[in-house]
Amino acid sequence: MSVANSRQAKACLFSFASTLAVLPLDAWAQDTATDGKDGVQVSRESRAQPSSETIVITGQSLSSSDKATPLPVTVLSGDALVHRRRGTLGETLEGLPGVHMDNFGAGAARPVIRGQTLPRIEILSDGANVFDAASVSPDHAVVTDPLLLDAIEVQRGPAAIRYGGNAVNGAVNLIDGKVPKALPKGGVTGAAEVRYGTADQEMTTAGRVTAALGPIALHAEASYSDRENYGVPASFGTDRLKDSFAESSSYAFGASWVTDKGYIGAAYTRQDAEYGLPGHSHANGVCHLHGYPFPAPGRIDLHCIGHGNYQNPLDNPDSDTALIDLRSERVDLRGDFVDLLPGFSDIRIRGSYTDYQHDEVDGPILYSRYTNKVWDGRIELTHKSVFGFTGTLGVQYTDGTFSGLNLIDLHVPPTASFGFAGTQKYLTENIGIFLSERRSIGPIDIEIAARKDWRTIKTPIPGAFYINLEEEYWGYYIDNYGADWRQVVEQMRRDSFIAGNPDRKHNPFSISFGAIWNVTSGYSLALSLAQTERAPNVRELFADGSSLATNSYEVGLLATGFVQNYLPDDLFNYDDDVMERARAINLTFRKAGGPLEFEIGAFYQAVDNYIFAHLLETEFTTGQRHDFLLYTTADAEFYGADGQVSFQLDPASKVTVFGDYVATNLTDDDDNLPRIPPGRLGARYAYAAGALSADLEYYRTFGQNKVARYETPTDGYNMVNATIGYTIDMGRGADVEIYARGTNLTNELAFVHTSFVKDQSPLRGRSIVFGVRTQF
Numbered sequence: 001m002s003v004a005n006s007r008q009a010k011a012c013l014f015s016f017a018s019t020l021a022v023l024p025l026d027a028w029a030q031d032t033a034t035d036g037k038d039g040v041q042v043s044r045e046s047r048a049q050p051s052s053e054t055i056v057i058t059g060q061s062l063s064s065s066d067k068a069t070p071l072p073v074t075v076l077s078g079d080a081l082v083h084r085r086r087g088t089l090g091e092t093l094e095g096l097p098g099v100h101m102d103n104f105g106a107g108a109a110r111p112v113i114r115g116q117t118l119p120r121i122e123i124l125s126d127g128a129n130v131f132d133a134a135s136v137s138p139d140h141a142v143v144t145d146p147l148l149l150d151a152i153e154v155q156r157g158p159a160a161i162r163y164g165g166n167a168v169n170g171a172v173n174l175i176d177g178k179v180p181k182a183l184p185k186g187g188v189t190g191a192a193e194v195r196y197g198t199a200d201q202e203m204t205t206a207g208r209v210t211a212a213l214g215p216i217a218l219h220a221e222a223s224y225s226d227r228e229n230y231g232v233p234a235s236f237g238t239d240r241l242k243d244s245f246a247e248s249s250s251y252a253f254g255a256s257w258v259t260d261k262g263y264i265g266a267a268y269t270r271q272d273a274e275y276g277l278p279g280h281s282h283a284n285g286v287c288h289l290h291g292y293p294f295p296a297p298g299r300i301d302l303h304c305i306g307h308g309n310y311q312n313p314l315d316n317p318d319s320d321t322a323l324i325d326l327r328s329e330r331v332d333l334r335g336d337f338v339d340l341l342p343g344f345s346d347i348r349i350r351g352s353y354t355d356y357q358h359d360e361v362d363g364p365i366l367y368s369r370y371t372n373k374v375w376d377g378r379i380e381l382t383h384k385s386v387f388g389f390t391g392t393l394g395v396q397y398t399d400g401t402f403s404g405l406n407l408i409d410l411h412v413p414p415t416a417s418f419g420f421a422g423t424q425k426y427l428t429e430n431i432g433i434f435l436s437e438r439r440s441i442g443p444i445d446i447e448i449a450a451r452k453d454w455r456t457i458k459t460p461i462p463g464a465f466y467i468n469l470e471e472e473y474w475g476y477y478i479d480n481y482g483a484d485w486r487q488v489v490e491q492m493r494r495d496s497f498i499a500g501n502p503d504r505k506h507n508p509f510s511i512s513f514g515a516i517w518n519v520t521s522g523y524s525l526a527l528s529l530a531q532t533e534r535a536p537n538v539r540e541l542f543a544d545g546s547s548l549a550t551n552s553y554e555v556g557l558l559a560t561g562f563v564q565n566y567l568p569d570d571l572f573n574y575d576d577d578v579m580e581r582a583r584a585i586n587l588t589f590r591k592a593g594g595p596l597e598f599e600i601g602a603f604y605q606a607v608d609n610y611i612f613a614h615l616l617e618t619e620f621t622t623g624q625r626h627d628f629l630l631y632t633t634a635d636a637e638f639y640g641a642d643g644q645v646s647f648q649l650d651p652a653s654k655v656t657v658f659g660d661y662v663a664t665n666l667t668d669d670d671d672n673l674p675r676i677p678p679g680r681l682g683a684r685y686a687y688a689a690g691a692l693s694a695d696l697e698y699y700r701t702f703g704q705n706k707v708a709r710y711e712t713p714t715d716g717y718n719m720v721n722a723t724i725g726y727t728i729d730m731g732r733g734a735d736v737e738i739y740a741r742g743t744n745l746t747n748e749l750a751f752v753h754t755s756f757v758k759d760q761s762p763l764r765g766r767s768i769v770f771g772v773r774t775q776f
Contacts, residue, residue, distance in 0.1 A: 069514070071157035071586055072155070072157065072588050073156075074153070074154045076093070076152045081151065082193075083725070084741075088103075088108060088142070089110070090112075091109050092146045093154060093172070094109075095697075095719075097643050098156045098642035098660045100677040102675065104138050104549070104756065105241070105275065105276055105277060105757075105761050106275060108141040113170035114170065114603065114638065115640070116638070120168050121169050121170045122163045124163065125176070125332070126174070126175055128351075128378065129163065129398070130174070131354040131356060132328060132372060133358065136538065137550070138549060141275070143326075144271075145271060147223040148176060148178075148208065149175060149176050152172065155170050156642065158528075159171035160510045160534070161449040161510055165508045165510065165533055165579075168532045168534045176252075177208070178219055179267045184210045184212055186733070187211065187212045188211045188212070191775040192774055193772065194771065194772050200227040200767070202227045204225040205223065206221070215257055216257055219254040220253050220254075222249075224248075229241055229245050230767075232765045233762075235749050241278050243276030245275065247274045249271070261340050263337075265334055270328070273324075273325075274326070276322065277324065279759075279760025281551070282314035282316075282318065282367075283623065283624045284551060284619075286304055286305070286311060286312035287626050288302075288303055289302060290303045291565065302628040303619075313408060314362055314367060314408070316363040316364065324360055326356075332351070335349035345390070347381055349378075350377070351377040355373050356371065366411055368407045368408055369407070370405075371403050372402045375397075376400075377396070378397075379394065379395055380393070388439040390437070391435060393435050395431075396433075397430070398428070400429075401427050401428075402425065403424065404423070405542055408546060415468070417473075418466070418467055420462050420463050426459055427457065428538075429455070444518070445515065445516040446516075447515070450509070451511075455505065455506045456503050465490040504541065506535035508532075508534060514527065514529070522597075524589075524590045524592075525590075530582075534580040536556075536580075541558050543555060543631060551624065552613070552626060552629045557611070557631050578609055580607055581608040582607040584605040585605075586603045587601065587602045596647050596648075598643065599643050600642075600645070602640070603639065606637050608635050609633040610635065612632070615671070634666050634668050635666070636664060636673060637664060645657050645658075652689040653685070657681075658681075658683070659682065660679065661680075672708045674708035675754045675756070678703060679701075680700065681702075682719075684696070692724075695723045696720075700716065700717075700718055701750070718748055720745040721743045721744070721745065722742050723739065730776070732776065734774065736773070737772070737774075740769065742768045742769075745766055
């Protein structure tokens, strides 16, 4: 839907949503458990339940059993999730221990865990991988709708053993109810919510309903959100951030067959979004590379002046709005069973098909299109005790087709004399097997796990061969190749493409050991050791062009074309089999139960062949900065600490202190890693008594002065947030809550160091979100 059309429809939709919100529909979750009003907990995996029971989501779907994990897991659920959720996943999780975000306006904000984001963390949907384009560029949104989630689990530390090499630094598991796990109590349950935000004129509505039809549970849900350009402190130079608008809608339909042994079901989900790209400039779309003989023998240069065939494909003014128009359709198959097969206590099935597409639009020009179509399936079998060990064996198969990389001239006819029409596609096939085993020895729980993957990426010829050569030049080819020169030249080009694009194969292997010492009276000490491997993603391998989102010309590890001949020998790494190999140690000290509770984690990670973008050159020819970046490898270290400590002052009041810190080193390079979040320290007071709940939160994000060559230091900032809510009991299990949440109440100008567009896209200024939600 275009921006204009969406604005015309908004009033009608919001009016309908306001009416819906006062209807007594269902509970958001199938009874999501929460630890008081802060909603932060570490607890057990949800298990398949008999048909008449409500499933309690207590967090540890990331774990392989109902025991605590050696790695720290934070669960955001209940009232805390309702009050904190925003339009993007990164904004919703921002402020949790060890979690920052790399925002790109209001439409795209990815979570950053312990200093790293996608592709080194994995986003999951109820334990199954989410497939979009967020790992390829920071302006690409993570496809999820926080408004329709029951809980969010964040595991800090390597989850690669269960979810593959992209989870080497953590995983975010999105728990939803679109595939019902149990029959609703009373036959029908539901919920609805309406919100209004002052900073961006947010108008949001969401609703869901689940009904029982014999042993069949039926579910439907939908949401709509519209946010204008958001307000920023006047000291930024304007009171509204241009192109920071965002509009999104989502709906899903699901059904499950529920038995006393568990359930199996499916769901269809459709999500649409349209959001602006603040700080966008396409002036550097003209930038390209020159090799020998220009500018000098043996050199390669970033050149940002148009000439000949090298012209800027985007000739409209920068004042035009740049936006992303996104559509994602997904079908999920889910099943969980207990005691279905002899010798096995649990069976888990996850399957999905994702059809993702987004268009990148600049004013009237559609200049790029990304697509990702993926089949994915996994099955996990948990066996009963054998010699004291219980364990899970799993198999995963993924088959995907991705396109859109290096594309900023979709609208321009081909100018080369010869070539292949169509967009380059990258076909990925991955097979993974994993095994984890656990047992208890006295007060100590141990876990050993391993995963092996076999991944192949194929780059087929993108399309039909074309000849775009004027007849006056045919003579040369006729003289050299004869009358059939067209067929000869086509075959030569095909042979050359195939020879230059062989299958890329990577076979990462990861292994881990964990132990939890249950000391006494709720105290425990957990140790996790892991050696994990991550294969480079499509962008790190095949980048070869300008990225307008990052204002850079990027060249991947395979350095396609003539680029490899002119790169410095000490930087260029033409290696199809390069992989990151990380050795990690995590220590977690916990106290659960009683007035005092805490979870504090310390970590160290040494990474061989860490893949990052190294600065070769910077151009300012167009008036806009453009960096020439080469993906290369170096050895790196990450270390730090994060966690929180809470104390129950009385039955109604709790105080929590939280913080995180991460530091990095490039051990064989004189540069620093880019966009590493600074340290943070804060405190929260929460009050809950009867119908009234409230909290007040303050944290300090410190400045970041350890920066990469193409970065600038970022000042620290203070953040003050507060929430108040009042719940009215409507009887018969129904209630209505009226709440308000204020963020950045001091209206401080704040820049996020992890963002590619930090200087052009500050955080929102003072904002208050008013909401009404009802459930039964």
